Amino acid sequence: MINEEHTAYAYARCAQEKAVRQRKKRLRTASRRGDASAAMATEPALSPTQKSGWRAEEQAGAHLESAGLVILERNLRGKTGEIDLVCLDDEILVFVEVRQRRSSRYGGAAASVNLRKQQRLIKTAALLLPALTRRCRQVRAPACRFDVVAIDATGLTWIKSAFSLP
Numbered sequence: 001m002i003n004e005e006h007t008a009y010a011y012a013r014c015a016q017e018k019a020v021r022q023r024k025k026r027l028r029t030a031s032r033r034g035d036a037s038a039a040m041a042t043e044p045a046l047s048p049t050q051k052s053g054w055r056a057e058e059q060a061g062a063h064l065e066s067a068g069l070v071i072l073e074r075n076l077r078g079k080t081g082e083i084d085l086v087c088l089d090d091e092i093l094v095f096v097e098v099r100q101r102r103s104s105r106y107g108g109a110a111a112s113v114n115l116r117k118q119q120r121l122i123k124t125a126a127l128l129l130p131a132l133t134r135r136c137r138q139v140r141a142p143a144c145r146f147d148v149v150a151i152d153a154t155g156l157t158w159i160k161s162a163f164s165l166p
Contacts, residue, residue, distance in 0.1 A: 056100040057084055060149035063156055069094060072135065081124040085149075086132060093132060093142045095125045097162075100151040109150035110159060118163045121146060 046054065061071055069087040076083045085096035097117070099109040106112075125144065133141045148162040 053098075053100065056151050057098045059151065059156065060096065060098040060158075061085055063149065063158065064096065067158070072132070076128060078124040078127045080127060081120045083121065083124055083128070086128075088136070089145070091142055093129075093136070093144045094147055095121060095144065096147045096149055097121055098149045098151070102153065104152060104154075109152045110148055110157065110162075113148050113162065118146070122165060 057074065061074065064085065064087055065071060069089050071085060071087050073086040074084070076086055083095050084098040085094075087094040087096060097113055099112050101109040101112065125146070129141050129144070136142060145161050146163050148159045150157045150159065
């Protein structure tokens with residue numbers, strides 16, 4: 001029984017690896033020919049929810065840039081989670097969480113950044129801070145701030161220093 005499950009798992013893994021190799025080969029071939037549409041056709045499509053989230057992050061990024069912040073990273077992933085935007089506001093490193101809600105039935109976009117989400121963002125930022133410090137070419141870690149950009153039916157709301165370290 002265990003050997004059968006292990007073998008089935010091994011077959012599935014081989015099939016996945018083969019599919020990845022074939023996809024990479026198609027992308028390389030399409031890019032050599034200069035056929036961007038063929039390369040794009042092999043990219044996985046985003047779900048409507050992912051498209052909506054991507055648009056919200058783009059809108060938030062444009063708003064922050066117009067306010068004078070410099071965007072360093074987008075969708076920065078760590079072991080404990082993801083940070084939507086990492087910006088520089090003068091000498092302050094700003095970690096931004098973008099939330100979007102269509103209705104305020106459950107408290108709206110800003111309310112969805114609960115204590116658990118805040119703790120996860122703080123932990124992720126702490127893990128990513130050394131690399132970001134090097135990227136900013138600083139010897140010591142810069143001052144940090146956690147902002148939230150909430151997008152809901154009433155519009156875009158930027159909450160500076162939405163939460164801090166405990």
